Amino acid sequence: MVLVIDSQIAGISGDMLLSSLVNMGANKSKIIDRVYTAEEYLNGSKILKLDFEKIIKHGTSATHLVLETDEKYHERKGIEIQECILSMSDKIGLSEKAKVFAHESVKSLLHAEAKIHGEPLGSVHFHEASSIDTVIDIVGTAIALDDLNLFAEKIIATPVAVGGGNLEFSHGITSNPASAILEIFRDSNIAIVGGQAREEMTTPTGASLLVNLADECVEFYPGMKIEAIGYGAGNKDFDRFPNILKIVKGHSIDEFQSDTIQVLETNLDDVSGEVIGYMIDKLMINGAKDVTVTNGITKKGRPTNLVSIICDSSTIDNLINILVLETGTLGVRVRSSNRYIVPRTIVTIPIAIHGKNFSIRCKIAKNNDSIRHFKVESDDIKLVADSLLLPFRQVQDLINEEVKHRLNTK
CATH class of the missing domain: 3.10.20 (Ubiquitin-like (UB roll))
Structure with missing residues (x-):
C-alpha cells in the first residue's frame, strides 16, 4: 500500500491533515474523545467545541475541523507543549510508531524556533503554536494514522505549496514562507513551491507533521490502484482554488521504486586526465551515487569534458565544493530529477x-x-x-x- 499526501495546490496545515484522515475514514469519535485529554496536561486551555463537519470548498466536498477554545495564555514554553504531547501519548495508548511520530513532530517545531532565535530548547517560547490547537493537530493526527493503520505503509509527499507575499506574526512582518517553515523543511526530503496565492498556505505544524511522515517527495503520483481518498479543508478561502489537502491511498502497481535525485553538471575545458580521475574517486568517496565524464565540443570548437554527478540533496554542497576546489570550475548546474529504480x-x-x-x-x-x-x-x-x-x-x-x-x- 502507498499513501500520497498531495499539498501541491493548497499547502498543508495540521487541521487539514487531520481532517483529511477523518474524511478518509478515521474514527472521529475516538479522536475527539482522546484529544480532550489535553486539558489535563495543558493548564489554562479549555476545549469549548470540537467536531468534524462536512463543508463544500469550490465545489468539492471535504471534512473541516470545527474547534473553539478558551486560552488563558497566549505564549508558552515549547517544552510545555512537548510534555503535554508526551503525557497524552502514554495515557491514551498510542502505538510506539505513533508516539515517536508525535514526539518528533513537536521536536521539529522546537528545533526550528531554537535555530531561528539562537536559544536553547528549554528557553524557546511558542506564540502561534502555544495553544491547545497544536496539541490537537499533532496528537489527533497520530490517533487517526493509528486508526487507519497507515504507519506501516509507504507515504509519499508531493512538493508543498507555501504561498508568497508577506505575513504578520508575533515578531512583526516577514516574507512568506516564514523562517520557521524554511527551518523545518531544511535538510528534509520535501520540496517546496510558491503556489497560487500571496498568503501563508503551509503552517509550521503542518510542515512538521509532513517531514516526520513522508518517506519521499515526488513530482508525479506513483503507479497505483486507488482505494480511498480523503479531503481536508482549511479555514481560508481562495478565489482560484479550493483550500483542500488531498490524500490518496492505494495499492502500488509499479514493479519499480521511485525516488528523486539531484544532478550536478559542469564543463571542464582545461583539466588533465589525472585531475579528472582523482576528482571522480573523491566525489564517490564523499557520497556521489555515480559520476559520468563525457567528451564533447563547445563554442569555438573547444574540446570539453561534461561531468555529470548523481547525488542526494544532503550531499550537494559538499560535492560542489569538491568540484570547485579540485577542477577550478566556475559554475555548477543543479537540477532535480525523478527516477525509477529496480528494487x-x-x-x-x-x-x-x-x-x-x-x-x-x-x-x-x-x-x-x-x-x-x-x-x-x-x-x-x-x-x-x-x-x-x-x-x-x-x-x-x-x-x-x-x-x-x-x-x-x-
Whole structure:
C-alpha cells in the first residue's frame, strides 16, 4: 500500500491533515474523545467545541475541523507543549510508531524556533503554536494514522505549496514562507513551491507533521490502484482554488521504486586526465551515487569534458565544493530529477574457490519475488583474484557460476 499526501495546490496545515484522515475514514469519535485529554496536561486551555463537519470548498466536498477554545495564555514554553504531547501519548495508548511520530513532530517545531532565535530548547517560547490547537493537530493526527493503520505503509509527499507575499506574526512582518517553515523543511526530503496565492498556505505544524511522515517527495503520483481518498479543508478561502489537502491511498502497481535525485553538471575545458580521475574517486568517496565524464565540443570548437554527478540533496554542497576546489570550475548546474529504480538488495554470500573460502558482496535485483539479475562487487573479485593469483576475468566467471548456483538453490 502507498499513501500520497498531495499539498501541491493548497499547502498543508495540521487541521487539514487531520481532517483529511477523518474524511478518509478515521474514527472521529475516538479522536475527539482522546484529544480532550489535553486539558489535563495543558493548564489554562479549555476545549469549548470540537467536531468534524462536512463543508463544500469550490465545489468539492471535504471534512473541516470545527474547534473553539478558551486560552488563558497566549505564549508558552515549547517544552510545555512537548510534555503535554508526551503525557497524552502514554495515557491514551498510542502505538510506539505513533508516539515517536508525535514526539518528533513537536521536536521539529522546537528545533526550528531554537535555530531561528539562537536559544536553547528549554528557553524557546511558542506564540502561534502555544495553544491547545497544536496539541490537537499533532496528537489527533497520530490517533487517526493509528486508526487507519497507515504507519506501516509507504507515504509519499508531493512538493508543498507555501504561498508568497508577506505575513504578520508575533515578531512583526516577514516574507512568506516564514523562517520557521524554511527551518523545518531544511535538510528534509520535501520540496517546496510558491503556489497560487500571496498568503501563508503551509503552517509550521503542518510542515512538521509532513517531514516526520513522508518517506519521499515526488513530482508525479506513483503507479497505483486507488482505494480511498480523503479531503481536508482549511479555514481560508481562495478565489482560484479550493483550500483542500488531498490524500490518496492505494495499492502500488509499479514493479519499480521511485525516488528523486539531484544532478550536478559542469564543463571542464582545461583539466588533465589525472585531475579528472582523482576528482571522480573523491566525489564517490564523499557520497556521489555515480559520476559520468563525457567528451564533447563547445563554442569555438573547444574540446570539453561534461561531468555529470548523481547525488542526494544532503550531499550537494559538499560535492560542489569538491568540484570547485579540485577542477577550478566556475559554475555548477543543479537540477532535480525523478527516477525509477529496480528494487535491489546487497547480500554477503560465502563461496569456496580452489579450496579457499571467501565472502563476497552481491547486489541482487528482483522482479516481484524472483531474481532479475545479480552483480558481484568488483572490489571483492579483485581481492579473490589477488589471493588466488588468477586473472580478474577468470575469477569473475568462477564467482558468477558459484553465486548463480547458490541463488538458484535457495
